[in-house]
Amino acid sequence: MLALLVGLSSIIGVSSNIYIDVTHSKIVHRIDYKFVGSILDCGMIKHNWGSFDFNSAKMLALAKEFGPSYLRVGGTDADYMVFTRNNNARHKRFILGPSTSGHPNFYIMASDWDKLNHFVQTVGWDLIYDLNIAPRKNGKWDPTNTIDLLKYTAEKGYKVYGLELGNEINISPQFHVSAAQSGQDFLALKRLLPTIHGLHIPKIFGPDVTNLDVVSFTESFLAHGGREAVDVVTFHHYYMGGSHASVLEYRSAHVLDSLKHKVDTAINTCKKYAPGKPVWLAETSVAWSSAPDNLNNQYVASFAWLDKLGISAQRGIKAVLRQTFYGGLISKSLDPNNDYWITCLYKRLVGDGVLSVSFGGDSHLRAYAHCTRVPSSHGYHKGSVTIILMNIGLNTMPVEIKGGHTQHLYMFSPGDSHGLKSESIKLNGHVLKIDSHNKFPNMPPVSHTGTVQVGPAAIGFIVLTDANHSACR
Template sequence: MESAGLLLVLVLVLWNQTTGSGVQLIRDPDRNSSAVELDLSAVIHRVDRRFLSVTIDASLSSEEKFMSLLSSPKIRTLAKALSPCFLRFGGTRQDFMVFSPQRSHQNSGSSEDGSCDQMELPSWLEDKLKKDWTQQQLILIREDLQRKYRRVKFTEYTVDLLNSFSNCSGMDLIFGLNALLRTADNIWNSSNAASLLKYCESRGYRMSWELGNEPNSFQKKAGIRVDGYQLGQDFTCLREMMSRSRLYHDAGLFGPDVGQPRDHRADILEGFLQTGAQAVDACTWHHYYVNGRDTSLEDFLDPKVLDTLALKTKEVLKKVKLVSPDKPVWLGETSSAYGGGAVGLSDTFAAGFMWLDKLGLAARLGLDVVMRQVFIGSGSYHMVDENLDPLPDYWLSVLYKRLVGPEVLKVGFPGVAQRKRVRLYLHCANKKSYRGGAVTLISMNLGQKPASISVPAVVSSNTVEAFVLQSDQPGEEGLYSRLVKLNGDVLKMVDDKTLPDLKGTRLPPAEHLQLPAFSLNFFVFTDAAAAACM
């Protein structure tokens, strides 16, 4: 069989009682097998090279001193490993932020003068800020529960630090502007944004822009209702303002960052597309699976919950394509659970199933960028903890960046009951890590019993590299852990400026590979010679 044609992968579900602790070789597979079709001949979608992107929640600037955490050597080390990516600064509190420039400006972190290594946060100050941030989050949680948000003033300091952080980390900054500054006629008041753009242009800060966060909730959080038609006109106003700028006339503008379609949210998107589609470079929407306040571990592992993303995505894509067929569609903010995440779940190993499945499914359905809420900020869905140490979803994201390329390939799993617990996605491998023709099979086992994949030699050829992620603790209890193992070794930073080696395990060709219970896996077939990936 030619490698460019349809290939069969046998997926064998082994219903034994052991869970396994890593990659294992199975020489006598069970007869219970099912065929999976892989098409290596054609790319079905190509995502943006910054497909996996991250956000910094605007709550970090609720007191401007906390922005200094972005000068932490540890945070910058962790961020660099996620590039290339977009860095979105926004969220609920962006619509309560007002730029209030100080007359006497001091350089607070511009990287244009080569100060990436000079602006490091002293360790004593970092420790104090981390301690204070823990208390600040309690205030932010109370505001969210009461839906009473105070106006936050930010200065050049916030903008300088965001610019420095994004540049020194190799990220492309997207700054979210306040859409709730409005005139008596309920038209966006652009004067504050004009002041901010003028300052950023004077400093030569290259960035993209957004306007407003989840306009469907403006009424709930601020008592102001803005329909989609007016919102599109507001974006057109911003685009015209940008067009008059020497630096930002060709800069990116993204929106409307509406919540997933439901009731009037769909109306806002439709109205926006009528008047604002031509103003934006990509149409953005937000998605969360569940309510963080009443969800459970079962939800995080439920295939039916994971499949809801497909329904919502297809609905958004259909609406956008009707008005603007060539407009890219992004998940401008997304995570496991809304309301700040689910305590004890969204920052644990269990969250990885929702995150990896979202990356696989979003790419396959045709979304171009997925922005993870949140790299650092308030809530329980962050990628680094209160000590700025990486959580399981961070390590999963770094592996995805290194192993998965932008080219999406077709993988079929027809008529298999077991597919509910074994989920597969296929991409060309990242060409920065592997030579052309290599492919990466993304797989996850949502079940408490091992499953097995048998790959014929025509696709595995000579070498298969396995990257198996598991909790550091066995069984269901391990899903609540904040530590993760790669091929049996717990992942931790070597020091504040050094990540561990993230090496795969080389396996012989044509062997049956086990997916341990509750595992997230990448299998790279380095010599697949896939025509689509050459």
């Protein structure tokens, strides 16, 4: 099934023309309408949300612009978090006495839960919340605290889109929860939900494992109740540890391609043990810890991020949740980082129909194609095609595209003289930023016909406005 044909005659010096033909492409997958979501790390709750302000006009503007979206609230601290209706518990946020692992438990108060639910309602996001799997009774999950949270949720009329149970339990031996027992715990959660009067029944996501090179945990989880319990099968992925990352790794074809095996493993495991269930990449970024010189927020990191979206969609992942929204996609001073801008434009231009991509030649060209998103804030119509291109090499690549005459170009480049290490970004030569009134730039395209010169370090979207593609109508 060859949809996007790329021929390359030379990769020495300045590349010869690369030919992309989408005329006869086919849809190979469909992604979720809210394909790209984000995460708030629940560790913020134990610090009273830190400097995160739910009522900030700028924060609300940034979140609304990022929508529609899923918001996962989870992370390592999810398994130390205890719900309380006592809104006076703030002065004793850390519960006396150690948790199972010696890590201190802490409260999420009813007022915290209210703020979180009001926030997602205001910005139009869907909430996915990670429940604490650590409370045990006779080796099984003890749902007592979760029941109180769910009853409160029903009383307030909140609609939680999804629930998880535990975070990366496969690498958390301190909780003494086996894969088989975890599957049974999830099944207990599924059976619990209908018993809560007035509760809008959430979907269940799991098992939220990491390190899918070892699939035995997921297989056992699904075989021992997980298959019946979960609506969505989930895993996490990071390319590397940030403390040892380098600029070269962030644009390495070898590093980027390593995701393919992880995704294929997840998809194939799900097909075997839970056929028909969608697979989500429910926590991800480029690196799992802070990188030297803030590399994660520099232009070079955007190659890995956008390529991850391309690979995930192309190979059958239904949704991707980015770690993290606050302190990641946007800075703690509420300035959008480069990946925020790229993701916002992705959401505007990329539709749910994924067109297959196959080409030999220069691995420094990364290419993906989708039906264009419609209805579109940019006025595109059914039949249009959006191509995602990245040049991770050192040479300009002349690209000729067949399948549409008029091309709308959205080409990103570093925002200043720091190049790959720039913490700002340009679109078609203009630095992207929001003004003092929280007004966002329009991000218009450049209209073009003929060969597209994709320069070194270029990242871009090309919309074929008149493709009239049969698969996208």
